[in-house]
Every structure is written in C-alpha cells, then in structure tokens.
Amino acid sequence: MNVPAHIAIIMDGNGRWAKERGQIRLKGHQAGMEALHDIVKACSDMGVKVLTVYAFSTENWKRPADEVSGIFALLVRYVAKELKELKANNVRIRLLGDIAPLPDAARKAVLEAVNDTAEDTGLVFNIAINYGGRAEIVRAAKQLAQQAKDGSLDPADITEDLFAAQLYTADLPDPDLIIRTGGELRLSNFLTWQSAYSEIYVTDTYWPEFTPEKLTEAIEAYNGRDRRFGGIKA
DSSP states (O other): OOOOSEEEEEOOOHHHHHHHTTOOHHHHHHHHHHHHHHHHHHHHHHTOSEEEEEEEETTGGGSOHHHHHHHHHHHHHHHHHHHHHHHHTTOEEEEESOOTTSOHHHHHHHHHHHHHTTTOOSOEEEEEEEEOHHHHHHHHHHHHHHHHHHTSOOGGGOOHHHHHTTSTTTTSOOOSEEEEOSSOOSOTTSSTTTTTTOEEEEOSSOGGGOOHHHHHHHHHHHHTSOOOTTSOOO
C-alpha cells in the first residue's frame, strides 16, 4: 500500500454522534479525542510523515461558550494524557494557527507539548487550532508586504514558493490526502492554499467512530486515484 506522506483530517461529526446517543455535544468531543489517539498511533506505525488535524477553526468561536470552554479543557486533558506516549513514539507536535486568544491553560499545554517534542524526528503531528485557511493567507500576505515596505523584498520577486514559505507549513509537503468525516462535502476553510492538488476523501462515518481500519480504507481509495497535477499521463 502506498502511504501518503501527508494526511490531513477534518474531524467532523462529534456533535451529531453525541446527539444520536442522547448525550451532550461535549461527550462527542471527548469520544473524538479518544479516536484521535488511535489515528495518530496508526499514522506513526504506517510511516506517514505528516498528520494534520483540524481541532478548532477560527469560526468555531461562534459556538456556545460552554462548548468552546469544554473543547479547550479537553485539549488540556489530551496533552496531559498523551504527551508521554507521543514522545515515546518519537512524534513531533506542531501548531497551525494563532494560539494567542486561547485560554491560558490551553495555550500553556500546547506550547509545552511543542517544546517537549521539538527534537523528535518521527511523525510530524500538526494540530490546527484557532486556524483558518484565509487567515493564514492574509498573515502571509502581511508578512510579505512588511518585507516590501522595509525594502528587503521587491514585489516583482514574489513567487508561489516565496508565498508558501510564509505559511505555517512552510517546510512541509502539501497534504496528499484530506479526509473529512461526518459526510459534509466542503473543506471549511482548511488548508486553503495547501489543498490545491490534494485528493479528498469523504466518509459518512462520524469522527468518534473513525478507526485505523477506516483510515486504511481511505488510503486504499487514495491509491486508486490518478494524480496528474494538471497534466496527462504519457
């Protein structure tokens, strides 16, 4: 099986999973954290180089305050519970997004995870938190504009590669495969620049029920795709 170098996942369906079981939405997020444990381990074992998960978008602040605070509390719990095992498996944690607005405990937890795994050389595990694809592009544009204003950059020299170098994923390959659970057919402002030629796989399975076996099914479907990147095969 040809394993994608970079897999990105939109972990959707936690709330609907909980609702169908007569539970509050936060129970779905909790179950989703448990599913994440298994998927990170599976990706590490398979030899995936980069895994990026969409944990909290810039738009998710619109959700009820108790759900938002609950999600961040779960994030703190996830880091406390998983960090030792992630380090043991040589997983390096990185963050995509602006973490400044996060509650203090959540910000401290994720920064600790990044620092503690900074020297690890295995799977790169990107957690996209307070992340939005458009916001990332605007951030990159501002950085280039500032360089031009300072006189260190001629706007005529701006290329796609130079622009990509300003993104959170500057030193990483673009995602080969983007998986969305929960059945919705949209990218929801996720990796807007990087997803230009990603293969997209959508499953009706809710995220708490997305198992390593389901991941294998997604990769097998990816293996059946004809990736031409705008060209044609000889």
